[in-house]
Amino acid sequence: xxxxxxxxxxxxxxxxxxxxxxxxxxxxxxxxxxxxxxxxxxxxxxxxxxxxxxxxxxxxxxxxxxxxxxxxxxxxxxxxxxxxxxxxxxxxxxxxxxxxxxxxxxxxxxxxxxxxxxxxxxxxxxxxxxxxxxxxxxxxxxxxxxxxxxxxxxxxxxxxxxxxxxxxxxxxxxxxxxxxxxxxxxxxxxxxxxxxxxxxxxxxxxxxxxxxxxxxxxxxxxxxxxxxxxxxxxxxxxxxxxxxxxxxxxxxxxxxxxxxxxxxxxxxxxxxxxxxxxxxxxxxxxxxxxxxxxxxxxxxxxxxxxxxxxxxxxxxxxxxxxxxxxxxxxxxxxxxxxxxxxxxxxxxxxxxxxxxxxxxxxxxxxxxxxxxxxxxxxxxxxxxxxxxxxxxxxxxxxxxxxxxxxxxxxxxxxxxxxxxxxxxxxxxxxxxx
Amino acid sequence: xxxxxxxxxxxxxxxxxxxxxxxxxxxxxxxxxxxxxxxxxxxxxxxxxxxxxxxxxxxxxxxxxxxxxxxxxxxxxxxxxxxxxxxxxxxxxxxxxxxxxxxxxxxxxxxxxxxxxxxxxxxxxxxxxxxxxxxxxxxxxxxxxxxxxxxxxxxxxxxxxxxxxxxxxxxxxxxxxxxxxxxxxxxxxxxxxxxxxxxxxxxxxxxxxxxxxxxxxxxxxxxxxxxxxxxxxxxxxxxxxxxxxxxxxxxxxxxxxxxxxxxxxxxxxxxxxxxxxxxxxxxxxxxxxxxxxxxxxxxxxxxxxxxxxxxxxxxxxxxxxxxxxxxxxxxxxxxxxxxxxxxxxxxxxxxxxxxxxxxxxxxxxxxxxxxxxxxxxxxxxxxxxxxxxxxxxxxxxxxxxxxxxxxxxxxxxxxxxxxxxxxxxxxxxxxxx
Numbered sequence: 001x002x003x004x005x006x007x008x009x010x011x012x013x014x015x016x017x018x019x020x021x022x023x024x025x026x027x028x029x030x031x032x033x034x035x036x037x038x039x040x041x042x043x044x045x046x047x048x049x050x051x052x053x054x055x056x057x058x059x060x061x062x063x064x065x066x067x068x069x070x071x072x073x074x075x076x077x078x079x080x081x082x083x084x085x086x087x088x089x090x091x092x093x094x095x096x097x098x099x100x101x102x103x104x105x106x107x108x109x110x111x112x113x114x115x116x117x118x119x120x121x122x123x124x125x126x127x128x129x130x131x132x133x134x135x136x137x138x139x140x141x142x143x144x145x146x147x148x149x150x151x152x153x154x155x156x157x158x159x160x161x162x163x164x165x166x167x168x169x170x171x172x173x174x175x176x177x178x179x180x181x182x183x184x185x186x187x188x189x190x191x192x193x194x195x196x197x198x199x200x201x202x203x204x205x206x207x208x209x210x211x212x213x214x215x216x217x218x219x220x221x222x223x224x225x226x227x228x229x230x231x232x233x234x235x236x237x238x239x240x241x242x243x244x245x246x247x248x249x250x251x252x253x254x255x256x257x258x259x260x261x262x263x264x265x266x267x268x269x270x271x272x273x274x275x276x277x278x279x280x281x282x283x284x285x286x287x288x289x290x291x292x293x294x295x296x297x298x299x300x301x302x303x304x305x306x307x308x309x310x311x312x313x314x315x316x317x318x319x320x321x322x323x324x325x326x327x328x329x330x331x332x333x334x335x336x337x338x339x340x341x342x343x344x345x346x347x348x349x350x351x352x353x354x355x356x357x358x359x360x361x362x363x364x365x366x367x368x369x370x371x372x373x374x375x376x377x378x379x380x381x382x383x384x385x386x387x388x389x390x391x392x393x394x395x396x397x398x399x400x401x402x403x404x405x406x407x408x409x410x411x412x413x414x415x416x417x418x419x420x421x422x423x424x425x426x427x428x429x430x431x432x433x
Numbered sequence: 434x435x436x437x438x439x440x441x442x443x444x445x446x447x448x449x450x451x452x453x454x455x456x457x458x459x460x461x462x463x464x465x466x467x468x469x470x471x472x473x474x475x476x477x478x479x480x481x482x483x484x485x486x487x488x489x490x491x492x493x494x495x496x497x498x499x500x501x502x503x504x505x506x507x508x509x510x511x512x513x514x515x516x517x518x519x520x521x522x523x524x525x526x527x528x529x530x531x532x533x534x535x536x537x538x539x540x541x542x543x544x545x546x547x548x549x550x551x552x553x554x555x556x557x558x559x560x561x562x563x564x565x566x567x568x569x570x571x572x573x574x575x576x577x578x579x580x581x582x583x584x585x586x587x588x589x590x591x592x593x594x595x596x597x598x599x600x601x602x603x604x605x606x607x608x609x610x611x612x613x614x615x616x617x618x619x620x621x622x623x624x625x626x627x628x629x630x631x632x633x634x635x636x637x638x639x640x641x642x643x644x645x646x647x648x649x650x651x652x653x654x655x656x657x658x659x660x661x662x663x664x665x666x667x668x669x670x671x672x673x674x675x676x677x678x679x680x681x682x683x684x685x686x687x688x689x690x691x692x693x694x695x696x697x698x699x700x701x702x703x704x705x706x707x708x709x710x711x712x713x714x715x716x717x718x719x720x721x722x723x724x725x726x727x728x729x730x731x732x733x734x735x736x737x738x739x740x741x742x743x744x745x746x747x748x749x750x751x752x753x754x755x756x757x758x759x760x761x762x763x764x765x766x767x768x769x770x771x772x773x774x775x776x777x778x779x780x781x782x783x784x785x786x787x788x789x790x791x792x793x794x795x796x797x798x799x800x801x802x803x804x805x806x807x808x809x810x811x812x813x814x815x816x817x818x819x820x821x822x823x824x825x826x827x828x829x830x831x832x833x834x835x836x837x838x839x840x841x842x843x844x845x846x847x848x849x850x851x852x853x854x855x856x857x858x859x860x861x862x863x864x865x866x
Binding site: 132166 | 525527533534539565677685688692695696699
C-alpha cells in the first residue's frame, strides 16, 4: 500500500529513475509520477519566527502604506483567500530552486537583460513577483540605478536577505506585498517579470504586470518579456494512451479491462502537464492568443476564444491537443518578429532552436516551451480525449477553444474545447486547478 | 512562474526525464520532483454516478449490516474524517496502477501465493484492502474455494467489475467497507494483505489485518505476509545535500547562501521518500521493529521504541538515517529465517538479492525494500539532519528512535530521533503526514 496525505504532506518524494528501476519498464509514464510544486503550507512562517525576521515591517515598505492602503482599498482588486494560498505556495524554497535550475528559463532572462543593458543602465526597474530576487540582481548587475523587487509571498523576506548579503541594499529595494498595494514613489523605466504559468495564462499573474505597468511605467518604457504567444496543436501519443489505458487489458495475465472507463476518466479528465516531442504533433500549431504586454488589458484575459482549422500531415490516431507558449524580449520600438495574425494553415515553420538564441542583436530573444525546443519546467499542457479519433493524411480537424478564468477561483482556468473531424463533433470541458 | 494548487489539483504532471533535459544536470534530485500519490479527491464519486453504480448496495454486503453495525458500534474503532480521506485517496486509478506496476511487489506476492498453494487450494481467504482485486484473483487462480475481497475505498466497486468480467463472482466476493464493519459468516483459512506503508508502519493499515485476524482467522490459519521488519541505518549522501543546500552558494554567479537556512528547513524538516543505494549506508542496519503478524497486537504498534548503536565502517559526513523494511511470507509453522533479536553490531550481513528469491521451497519468500535490492515504489524513507556530522571510521553513533501514531491523525507518524556521536548529542522530531 502507499499513501500520501492529500492536503498536508510536504515530505520530499523522489522519483525512482529509469536506470535504477530495472523492473519498471516505463517509469516516466507512471501515473504516480506527478510533480508537487508550490505545495508547502506553513514552512515559511515557522522559519520566519525562528530566524528572527519581523515580517514585512523590516522591509522598505513605506510607513504610509497602511494609511494609503485604506484610502485606496476600494479602487484595488480584493486579495482573496485563493490569492493568499497562491502567494503562500511560493514561500517554499523548492519551487524557486526548480525554476532557477530551469536553465532555459533563467539563462534566457539573463541574456535578455544583457541584450537590453542600454535601456537598464542607470534606470529604475520593477521586478513583478521577484521570488528569491535573482532577476532583480541580474538587473542590478546590468547597471540599474534602482530595482524595486516586489513579491506578495513570504519569499520576499528571503530576497531581502540575499540582497543584503550581496551588498545591493542601496540598489535593490524589496517590497513585500501585492503590486496593487505596495507604494513606489517614482515612475519606472523597465518592468521585468517571469509571470508565465502552465499554458501561459494559468495563475493569472499577467494581471499583476498590467497593474504595475499602468501604475508606474513611463511612456516609452521597457517591458520584459514584451510579447507572449500561446499555441495549440493536435497530438498523437499512442504510447501514453497505451501506458495508462491499454495496460489494463492484460495485468499479469488477468483481463482487468473493466478498469478502463475509470482509468480514462482519472487519466484524462483534467489537463496533463508533461513533455512531448515534435513527433507527437500532427501539424503546425495555431495561435490561440498573442499578447502585447505594452497594450494588453485585464479584461482581454478574462476569456480568450479562437477557432482553429488543422490539416493533419499524417495518418494517425488523434489523442488530443497540446498547448505551449513562447515569450519575446523585444523593446517598445521593436515589433514582434513573427506575424501572429496569419491563419495557422499558412504559418511558416521556423526551427525552434534557431529562434531561441538570435545572433542579430536587433532581433528579439525568444524563450520557447515548444515540444521541438529544449524542455523547460513548464513542459507542455495536454488535453487528452477519452477515445482517440483516427485521422487520415490531409484530414481536417476543426473547432474552437475558449479559455476563461474560473468563477470559483480566478487563478484556475476553464478550458472549453470543441473539435470535429470526419463528420463527428465533440466537446470537452476541463479545469486547470 | 509555476504553480499547482496545493489542495485541489488532480492534473497529471509528468517528470521531465534526464535524457530529455540536457540543461538540467541532476533532475532526479530536484525538489519539484515529488510524487503525488493518492491525491485524487472527487474523481471516483463522479465516475460512480456516471457508470450507474449504486454504491456499496450493489455488492454483497449482508443485508443485516446496518443493524449489526449499530449493535456493535461501540466495540469498533470509529471511522474518522482522516480515515475517510485515507480510503478516498485509494479511489483513484493512478495509485493502483503504480502499485501494480511495481513488479517487485506484485510478482513477490504472486510467487508467495503460488508457494503456499497447498494452504490456499479449496480454502477460504480474506484479502484485506483488496484495491483492484488483483491479489484476490491470484488466490482464486491458486484454487481458493472462496475469497472475501474487502476494501473501504470506492475502488472496491471496480474490483467487483473486474471479478465479474473474469467470471469469478462465485469465488471472489467483494465487500465494500472496513474490516471492522463488514460481515463474513464463516471462519477463514488465509489472510492476505498488502498493508505496508512508507517506513512500514505509515498508514497504520496493519491494524486492519489484526482486526481481520482476530475476527475471522481459524487457529493455525495462514497470514501473508507473516512477518515484517523495519530497519534503520546511518546514511551519507553528499550529492543530495549539495544539490539542495550548497546549490545556493553560487547561483549563476550570485552568492545566494542567504537562502540556505530556509533551504535546509524546507528540504529536511520532514521525512523524505527517495531511492538511495547501498553505498549511502555507513554500516549494517539495526532492527527497529520486528512484527509477527500472527501475534502482533494493535497496542504494540501505537508506539515503537528502540536504542541503536552503530559503528561507522568508513570516514564520511553523516547526513541522516534511512529506514526500510522487508516482509516474509512464512507459514504459521515456519519460523522467520533471521533472528531479529540480535543487536545490530553483531548482525550478520546477508546479501539482499539472495534473500529475495529463495530456491529452497521451505524457506520463506522475502519482499525487500532495502537500498541494495531492486527499487520498489516504497523507495526508502530518509530523515536528514540540518547539518551533517563528520564521523571517522569505527566512530560510534548511538541513540534511539521512537515511532508513534500522531494524536492529530492516527495515520500520521511522529518520528522522535535521538543521536549522539563524537561527544555531541542531538534530537530531531519529524512527522510523516
